[in-house]
Amino acid sequence: MKKAISLDVRLWIEGEDEPAHDFAQSTTKAVRDIIEAGAAKHPALTIEIRSIGERS
Amino acid sequence: MPLRPIVRRALLLAILAFTLLLVARRLSERRVVVQSSAGVTPARTDGRPTIARRPVPAPESPGFEGCPAAGDGGDRELNRLKNRVDTAAWVPTPFAQIVDLDWPPGVVRRVRTNWSRGDTRRVAANEGKPVAIEGYFVGAKVEGPESPNCHGAASKFRDWHLWLAASPGKDRRRSIVVETTPVIRAGHPEWSIGDIRKLVRDSTLVRVSGWLMLDPEHPDQLGKTRGTLWEIHPVMRIEVQREGKWVEMR
Numbered sequence: 001m002k003k004a005i006s007l008d009v010r011l012w013i014e015g016e017d018e019p020a021h022d023f024a025q026s027t028t029k030a031v032r033d034i035i036e037a038g039a040a041k042h043p044a045l046t047i048e049i050r051s052i053g054e055r056s
Numbered sequence: 057m058p059l060r061p062i063v064r065r066a067l068l069l070a071i072l073a074f075t076l077l078l079v080a081r082r083l084s085e086r087r088v089v090v091q092s093s094a095g096v097t098p099a100r101t102d103g104r105p106t107i108a109r110r111p112v113p114a115p116e117s118p119g120f121e122g123c124p125a126a127g128d129g130g131d132r133e134l135n136r137l138k139n140r141v142d143t144a145a146w147v148p149t150p151f152a153q154i155v156d157l158d159w160p161p162g163v164v165r166r167v168r169t170n171w172s173r174g175d176t177r178r179v180a181a182n183e184g185k186p187v188a189i190e191g192y193f194v195g196a197k198v199e200g201p202e203s204p205n206c207h208g209a210a211s212k213f214r215d216w217h218l219w220l221a222a223s224p225g226k227d228r229r230r231s232i233v234v235e236t237t238p239v240i241r242a243g244h245p246e247w248s249i250g251d252i253r254k255l256v257r258d259s260t261l262v263r264v265s266g267w268l269m270l271d272p273e274h275p276d277q278l279g280k281t282r283g284t285l286w287e288i289h290p291v292m293r294i295e296v297q298r299e300g301k302w303v304e305m306r
Contacts, residue, residue, distance in 0.1 A: 015151055015208055016086035019121075019122040019123045019124065019128065019206045020123070020124050020126075020127075020128055020206065021128060023128050023129065023203075023206070023207040024128075024129045024130070024203060024207070025129060029185075032300075054203075055200070056200075056202065056274075056275060
């Protein structure tokens with residue numbers, strides 16, 4: 001049986017950065033990379049990132 | 057060749073109608089302000105309420121502990137407004153006047169650089185007014201890390217998100233969001249979130265002064281946890297009523 005699920009994941013990310021550097025942009029890219037790298041470990045699943053946005 | 061009288065009359069009528077149309081449009085754009093004994097109150101000329109027309113000073117925003125006034129991303133123009141530090145003579149303004157102010161739909165969830173010129177003008181008619189509003193705090197929370205504060209993780213880099221309502225209690229549906237910012241709180245070490253929560257519990261009448269600012273990012277909260285997208289942001293002064301007198305919050 002083919003299944004599908006839509007998951008909302010809430011992350012808290014901390015790190016050192018220059019004050020004026022766009023932290024939202026760089027962390028969004030990092031999360032994309034992390035998910036894509038992790039997806040390779042689960043070849044039976046097709047994982048598509050539909051949206052990543054800062055919670056405000 | 058001379059024009060026939062009927063053609064000449066038609067031309068004159070057309071010019072007159074065009075002139076009248078121009079005058080009518082100009083008048084509908086004007087907003088008249090009426091002085092009252094309590095200060096300055098607005099008159100409505102085009103169906104849209106505005107508050108006291110006074111010269112709006114340019115915001116001064118030096119930044120805070122290495123974080124520039126424009127923050128580290130998001131709507132940088134909005135961030136500059138949130139991080140302003142200049143002060144003014146705060147104009148007593150009725151609560152209802154702020155909560156009933158409108159805004160152009162085209163600005164909602166849009167960064168300021170993408171606003172139309174007309175929308176920018178409409179918001180500017182009220183934004184940046186120095187106001188003082190009486191009411192009751194009905195909630196208080198420390199915000200999470202945000203772009204205006206360079207996503208600083210420490211509590212000193214967080215805004216305090218306060219809800220001001222016309223009557224005490226817990227109902228935030230018609231509340232006005234008023235926020236204290238890190239740079240302003242650095243000059244008010246006597247302010248504490250615990251004391252504000254006590255004002256909520258005690259239903260104490262307060263007077264909050266600061267800059268009127270439109271935050272178009274949270275329309276989803278309207279009618280639930282706020283009554284308007286207009287905020288007092290930053291809050292510059294908090295007074296508390298004690299025995300019929302206004303005293304600074306300590």
